[in-house]
Amino acid sequence: MGSEWQKQAVCASVDPELFYPAPQEHVRRRQAKAVCKSCPVVNECLQWALDTDDQFAILGGTTAAERDVLRGKKGRPRRTACKQGHPYELYGVKGVNRWVCRQCVRDRASAAG
Secondary structure, three states: OOOHHHHOOHHHHOOHHHHOOOOOOHHHHHHHHHHHHOOOOHHHHHHHHHHHOOOOOOEOOEOHHHHHHHHOOOOOOOOOEOOOOOEHHHHOEEOOOOOEEHHHHHHHHHHHO
C-alpha cells in the first residue's frame, strides 16, 4: 500500500476477497461494510474510491453503485440541499452511506443541550 492513510486502514489486516462480493452475496457485502464502518480512514478511502472510479470493490463503506449515485452518474439525482434547505456546497455533508447536513447536525446538538 502506498499512501499513509492506507497503512492505517482496518482492511489491511482482512482477507481482500471480503471486499469483492458477488451481487447476490448480501452477507459478505454487509460484513465488508461493517469493517469499513470501524475504520479510522473510511473518508479517505471513499474519496480515493470516487477518484479512481473502481467498479467492483466495497471501498469507503460503499458499493460501486452507491459511489455512482454520489457522483451523480446513476440512480436518483444528486441532492444539492438538505430537507431544511441548507445547501450542501456551503455546509458540506457528513456520513458514509447517507448524506447528513453538517448544519443540521450542529442545530440538533445545540438544541439537545
